[in-house]
Amino acid sequence: MITERRHDPYGAVHKGIRAAHMRCLVAIGAADAASDAQIARLVAEINEHLAMCGTHLEDENAVLHVALDARRPGATAHAAEDHDDHLASFAELKALLSPLAAAAPGNRAPVLAALYRRFGRFVADDLLHMEHEEHVLLPDLQAAFTDEELRELEGRIVATIPPEHMVLFLDAMLEAMPKADGTAMLDAMRAGMPPAAYAALMQAVEDRRRGRTSMAHAA
Ligand SMILES: [Fe+2]
Ligand SMILES: [Fe+2]
Incomplete structure (x- = not known):
């Protein structure tokens, strides 16, 4: 049976958020607490990720x-309550990132472990939240x-995203x-x-990907 495919304003962005959640979770778990460079890079990466999640919310x-x-x-x-919970998660995660960045290498391990657990709980919450949005709010x-109205709403969102966050998305x-x-x-x-704005945006995306690849090879 062929069913009409309706416009879905959640599909692509939620796939991206899920993928970035997993990448960040693995990055926290794999970070070497003794490495200044890895910890600085991790703190920047999680801060960027939380900014992207905050913009989405x-x-x-x-x-x-x-x-x-x-x-x-x-x-x-229900989704609004989830969003309030997410704001609390962002605040708690940021409250762990600051001491992690400031700690001496020998004192980082417990903060890193706390960040790993708290971030994992946020990811679990958000996976359920996105499922609610896709399963309950999307049919509504x-x-x-x-579809034309949904595309117009989505276009309104895209138009307000600053270029530095569009790169992350x-x-x-x-x-x-x-x-x-x-x-x-x-x-x-x-x-x-x-054309120039599109080229600059795609160059920034490419630079970001290349930076991640070179970090992975250097590790
Ligand atoms: Fe949401
Ligand atoms: Fe969402």
């Missing part, structure tokens, strides 16, 4: 939740809005989706952007 609150609640009052209540969104999403889907997404982006 704020965009959902400001655009998707506002729009859905206007047509289905109360539909986003698709029932309340046409693209880097995460492109490695997490089939190549053909990534190509289609980039083609659509290129069509809506000035």
Whole structure:
């Protein structure tokens, strides 16, 4: 049976977030507490990741939740509670990153272990949260809005993402989706952007990937 494929504003970005969650979790677990370079790089990576997750949460609150609640009052209540929990997680994780960055090498291991456990709990919470959004909120969104309206809402979100965060989203999403889907997404982006801005964005994504590869080879 062929069912009509509706627009899904969660699909690509949630794949990217899931992939980046896993990469960060592994990076925390594998970091050498005695290595200044690895710890500095890890703290920067987790801070960037939390910034990306925070942007995603704020965009959902400001655009998707506002729009859905206007047509289905109360539909986003559970997801909004999850978002509040996530904000608490961001604060607790940042409260571990600062002492990790400042600690002498011999004092880092317990902070690193606490970060690993707390980040793992956040990932577990967010995996359930994203499943709720995809399983409960998405059918509500698709029932309340046409695909054209959903694309317009998604476009509003994309338009507000600053370039430095767009690099993080693209880097995460492109490695997490089939190549053909990534190509289609980039083609659509290129069509809506000035050529120089698109080229600069893709160069930043490439630089970020290359930096990660060279770090992995140096380790
Ligand atoms: Fe969310
Ligand atoms: Fe989400």
